[in-house]
Amino acid sequence: MRKSILAASTALTIVGLAGAAVAQTTAPVNPLIAGAPPGLYGVYGPSSAPSATNMPGTVQAYVRGRLYFDAAILADSADNLSGKSSSYSIGAAARLYWGFQGTTAQGLTYGAFIETRHNSGGATASGNTGAATFKVQRAVGFVAGSWGTFRFGGSDDPIALLMTGTFEGIGDTTWNGDLGGLVHASTLVNWPFAENSGTYANPKLVYLSPRWNGFDFGVGFTPSSNGVGYPQTATGGLGDPRTTSASVGTFIAGNGDLRRSRNLVTAAARYAGAMGPVGVVIEGGVATGSTIKNSGLTGLTTSGAAQYGYRNPLAFDAGMMLTYGGFAVGGHLVTGSINPNGSNNLMPVAKGKGSSTAFTVGASYVTGAWGFSTSFLRSLTPGAYAEDFAGLGTFGKRSETGYVAAVSYGWAPNATLSLSYEYGARRQTGFNFYNPGKSAVGNNTKAQGLILTNYFQW
Numbered sequence: 001m002r003k004s005i006l007a008a009s010t011a012l013t014i015v016g017l018a019g020a021a022v023a024q025t026t027a028p029v030n031p032l033i034a035g036a037p038p039g040l041y042g043v044y045g046p047s048s049a050p051s052a053t054n055m056p057g058t059v060q061a062y063v064r065g066r067l068y069f070d071a072a073i074l075a076d077s078a079d080n081l082s083g084k085s086s087s088y089s090i091g092a093a094a095r096l097y098w099g100f101q102g103t104t105a106q107g108l109t110y111g112a113f114i115e116t117r118h119n120s121g122g123a124t125a126s127g128n129t130g131a132a133t134f135k136v137q138r139a140v141g142f143v144a145g146s147w148g149t150f151r152f153g154g155s156d157d158p159i160a161l162l163m164t165g166t167f168e169g170i171g172d173t174t175w176n177g178d179l180g181g182l183v184h185a186s187t188l189v190n191w192p193f194a195e196n197s198g199t200y201a202n203p204k205l206v207y208l209s210p211r212w213n214g215f216d217f218g219v220g221f222t223p224s225s226n227g228v229g230y231p232q233t234a235t236g237g238l239g240d241p242r243t244t245s246a247s248v249g250t251f252i253a254g255n256g257d258l259r260r261s262r263n264l265v266t267a268a269a270r271y272a273g274a275m276g277p278v279g280v281v282i283e284g285g286v287a288t289g290s291t292i293k294n295s296g297l298t299g300l301t302t303s304g305a306a307q308y309g310y311r312n313p314l315a316f317d318a319g320m321m322l323t324y325g326g327f328a329v330g331g332h333l334v335t336g337s338i339n340p341n342g343s344n345n346l347m348p349v350a351k352g353k354g355s356s357t358a359f360t361v362g363a364s365y366v367t368g369a370w371g372f373s374t375s376f377l378r379s380l381t382p383g384a385y386a387e388d389f390a391g392l393g394t395f396g397k398r399s400e401t402g403y404v405a406a407v408s409y410g411w412a413p414n415a416t417l418s419l420s421y422e423y424g425a426r427r428q429t430g431f432n433f434y435n436p437g438k439s440a441v442g443n444n445t446k447a448q449g450l451i452l453t454n455y456f457q458w
Contacts, residue, residue: 059102059111066095067456070182074449078184081434089182093118096134112141112153138200151206158206158218158268159285160194165319165332167362167375167404174360175377175402175424186433187447189402189424190342192358192379193334194285194317198225198344204264214273222264222289225344261313261348264289268317279323281330287315291348302390310348311337331361339382349382354397356381369410377402383428384436391438396429416455423448 069092079087099113115138140155168174176191204222268285291310315336322329334340335357339349349355362375383398406420425446426433432442 056103056105056107059100061100062098064097064099065456065458066097068093068453070451070453072182072449072451074182074447076183076187076447076449077445078186078434078447091182095137107145109144110142112139114139137197146210148210149208151208153203154201155204155206155220156195156200157204157220157222157266157287158208159266159287159317160200161206161208162216162218162268162270162283162285163194163317163319163332164270164281164283164321165330165362166193166360167330167364167373174375174404175422182449182451183424183447186442187424187426187445188342189377189400189426189447190340190379190381192340192345192356192381193332193360194345196343196345198341199346211272214271215269217269218267220266222266224262225260225264260292261289261346262292264313264346277324279321281319281321281323283317283319285317287313287317287336287346289313289346302388308385308387309351311351313338313346313348315346326366327363328365329363331359333357333359340379350385350387353382353385371408372406374405375403377404384431386430386438389437393430393438395431395438398426398428398431400427401425414456414458416457418451418453418455420451420453421448422451 070090072089072091074087074089095115095117097113097115099111101109101111103109114136116134117137118134136154138154138156140151140153142149142151144150166174166176168176174191175189176193176195199222202222202225204220206218206220208218209216264287266285266287268283270281270283272279272281274280290312313336315334315338317332317334319332320330334345335355337349337355338345339347339353339356340358341347356379358377358379358381360375360377362373364371364373366372377400379398379400381398381400384395386393386395402422402424404420404422406418408416408418410416423446425444427444429443430438430440432439433445434442
């Protein structure tokens with residue numbers, strides 16, 4: 001199963017895999033079950049990059065990829081709103097990873113990689129292939145030595161890079177996986193943890209320490225939530241996103257600009273070791289930052305209520321994994337003044353709207369080419385705000401629940417077949433998930449599916 005991911009290389013050692021220290025246990029342990037952190041490429045990346053060339057002054061370029069095909073039977077409460085949706089589906093998607101590595105005469109390792117993937121819906125239509133356009137998802141450079149690793153660009157932050165306990169490695173079947181896209185957006189359970197595009201797609205600086213006696217740590221700084229490149233919010237003569245952290249002109253209704261964070265600092269530390277035959281991985285992290293201020297601009301929300309401010313984001317993150325032989329159990333937790341929305345787990349929360357807490361627990365077993373995994377996800381967040389929609393009143397807190405069970409089999413090198421069952425439910429009193437707005441209907445959604453998938457990774 002995912003033999004390509006399991007091939008731990010020099011490059012992944014540089015950025016740090018949570019499972020690396022589990023190899024200290026007396027019985028061989030599959031490093032994937034130690035939490036499958038993003039590592040060099042991201043959670044769902046392909047095999048690790050080739051080791052840097054041993055000849056100083058030369059570089060090694062590579063192209064890696066991931067292609068999957070799925071066949072699914074689905075039951076989605078949103079289908080009740082349409083007479084043309086089927087209960088079955090087939091699909092395919094791809095990701096490509098481009099990069100190079102080199103070594104200097106002084107022994108420094110350096111390089112860069114870019115992750116591209118299918119852009120669902122396409123930026124521009126081209127007949128029936130409009131949904132097959134590609135987008136840049138990550139764009140990262142790095143320099144590494146005995147002192148650690150320095151990453152720059154659209155990189156995962158330290159909390160994601162050191163994360164453990166989320167059980168994302170078997171079958172791509174957590175609610176953070178590609179296969180979550182098989183259900184409607186209204187029924188998709190949001191993934192509240194660190195490795196999502198609202199954090200890694202923003203340019204940042206990251207330092208990752210070497211490992212000492214099982215301990216390592218990382219710190220990161222993201223000055224703005226502007227994405228990699230030159231986003232459309234930097235227009236009207238301002239041009240370069242370095243000159244502005246908000247869109248030109250007045251703030252839009254619903255305070256879209258005010259929701260954005262800036263000067264985000266993240267830090268995480270991890271211990272990975274062994275107590276006899278039991279492998280232990282423990283990590284903890286914190287994220288703090290500020291939000292864009294109103295600067296005296298006035299306006300109303302869609303409902304006619306006055307604009308409200310946003311609290312500075314502050315979140316605490318922790319995970320743990322215990323392994324014995326091929327078995328693993330563990331979990332992950334995030335809590336704080338944030339409002340995860342699926343694309344940004346550190347989204348600031350409006351003042352007076354409370355905070356968020358989300359957790360997942362799971363277990364897995366790996367033996368040879370076979371892998372088995374199950375996990376449970378639960379999150380309680382402020383969700384949508386009634387002030388953003390026409391009509392008076394309030395919404396309740398948003399609760400989301402997800403369950404996954406999966407089995408996978410590595411039937412050939414770089415080829416994996418998996419079968420998974422997924423169930424998800426969402427609830428927020430007063431909010432209509434199907435037609436976003438205030439309503440007494442559409443407050444609960446449910447989706448479930450049985451999914452057969454074949455992965456090729458190289």
